[in-house]
């Protein structure tokens with residue numbers, strides 16, 4: 001085993017002997033069986049990644065939200081306080097999973113905004129093999145649970161290709177969701193590449209479900225093959241929006257945020273210093289100018305925002321509690337000492353995507369719609385429950401990124417990139433409760449694991465020569481708090497925000513606030529700052545004027561790094577990039593204007609379905625109506641928080657347009673359709689002048705067998721997106737329903753007649 005060449009994967013089988021004996025009885029020895037095993041004493045590896053929580057959230061890093069599991073692991077492991085992510089989701093995940101920079105893996109931004117440019121295509125190349133595949137080909141069992149968000153947007157249909165789904169990115173097992181977020185009460189779940197219906201347990205919550213799956217998989221794997229280590233990637237959808245959590249968790253924080261975000265920031269920085277997780281000379285960086293002082297808010301605003309934070313805090317504590325169940329299971333089977341457990345508290349800073357007052361429905365953010373305090377107040381008691389899809393106000397994002405200024409999306413501020421991280425490994429790390437402050441980046445995790453396991457970096461994987469790993473193993477810090485820093489240069493870039501770290505210095509420019517998506521300033525006029533982060537943890541002392549030559553040198557280094565890693569050209573077109581034609585990425589339906597649909601086609605994600613937004617459409621459904629009339633869904637897209645549905649109720653055809661869960665427009669026939677074959681046509685004539693004329697309403701006509709039976713008006717439509725996880729479905733409405741009166745779930749909403757075929761045409 002130890003003589004195997006592990007630099008070329010899969011590991012070559014040794015040549016098997018050839019025999020000359022006729023009768024097997026005459027052969028004395030059975031030739032040895034070839035089996036790939038990991039190096040001796042290779043540990044299990046668990047990576048836990050929480051979504052959308054910044055440095056200043058968890059109690060372990062001085063934040064106001066209790067994370068007892070993280071606290072416990074920190075006390076018996078190592079706490080890293082200078083660990084950085086890319087400031088956004090898919091890029092961080094990709095860099096984590098591959099050990100290369102996000103642009104090297106073609107993931108300069110999220111999957112939904114990939115473009116035609118190298119560095120941003122959204123398709124991880126075969127020359128960037130993931131760590132999971134390296135471990136799998138070295139004899140590990142591998143499983144991924146929870147959020148993925150690393151498959152190119154147009155590759156998420158039944159037609160694949162499945163190369164970039166988890167089960168072909170090195171994981172034997174996947175149980176989770178493929179996109180950027182999911183409803184925690186009614187999630188869209190895949191097992192492998194197959195959509196499955198989650199269990200219908202009382203009070204079902206996805207984080208609990210995925211944890212059960214992770215524990216079950218791990219126990220079974222260790223039961224059957226106790227000598228074979230496992231690699232688990234456990235990435236919650238929490239605490240990304242929707243902030244869905246059982247009320248009891250949110251209620252634990254009742255009143256705790258009434259003091260407001262300014263006081264929470266002051267208390268956090270004091271605790272951070274007391275815990276020693278930030279240097280004692282750290283200053284509280286100013287909050288962004290656009291964030292109001294808590295003092296000037298109205299009592300109603302304060303009451304609303306405080307509840308938003310209670311729900312968010314409860315959501316994080318529940319998540320940490322579930323991670324605690326996972327650690328308890330590892331302990332129960334006696335594997336904790338032999339497990340390299342890496343807990344990363346956030347794939348980026350806390351999210352400011354909730355706008356200045358928060359959102360009852362996060363889909364308003366993706367549609368550029370602003371919600372109003374007076375509309376949100378009546379929902380306070382429902383906040384976090386299944387009737388909401390909420391996000392908190394941006395002031396909280398800043399507070400939960402203390403002591404920094406900015407948040408998620410801002411790659412040029414530590415509020416966007418500096419995330420809490422703990423490494424726990426009793427067999428490999430002697431020190432308990434130590435703090436490590438060497439600069440570290442998410443690309444360092446994969447090489448750390450390879451070194452800990454005792455594996456060389458492969459030169460070739462599955463026949464493809466590999467782009468070398470770009471991260472630096474952190475193993476050198478395990479036994480030596482004062483070890484000289486080895487990761488000395490790192491670029492950062494996200495939607496035009498850009499920065500360069502080099503040897504303790506940080507040059508950066510804030511090109512856009514996370515809430516700024518149009519009217520971006522020209523990139524050429526961006527102003528750069530310079531910080532010495534070894535005495536300025538939170539970036540409060542801009543030295544650009546004192547050291548202009550130093551700044552110029554780092555700016556030049558940014559450009560050379562950017563060129564090297566395909567960061568150029570910089571693309572800050574936040575909204576325009578969402579459109580495949582403008583971005584230059586493939587669209588699975590291309591220029592097609594007609595789609596024929598059949599019964600059984602459900603679970604179609606928005607990026608792999610006909611785009612019906614901002615244009616006219618006609619649905620022609622060939623049906624057979626049973627005796628007594630039909631009920632249920634004919635064709636739908638989206639759900640409770642936005643979408644449309646053509647369905648039947650008490651034998652009558654109905655069309656409902658659900659505008660972001662805020663308003664529903666319904667057009668219903670007053671006569672039922674008799675038994676027998678019937679053709680139901682829904683015509684939606686868009687009022688806008690063109691597809692660029694966004695969000696207008698339309699005239700609706702329903703006809704049966706050529707005769708108009710109902711007419712009406714939809715006053716406005718969603719311009720940009722229906723949902724990240726609610727799908728288009730024929731003959732049922734998966735997850736939550738668009739219409740209010742058809743029940744919920746696959747069985748209740750199912751069409752009771754026969755759907756022969758449906759044609760969907762757009763103009």
Ligand SMILES: Cc1cc(=O)oc2cc(OS(=O)(=O)O)ccc12
Nearest residue numbers: 089090110112180181366723724
């Ligand atoms: C549905 C969707 C569209 C989009 O353009 O961007 C997203 C970003 C999301 O969060 S992130 O993955 O944390 O950046 C989640 C969902 C979406």
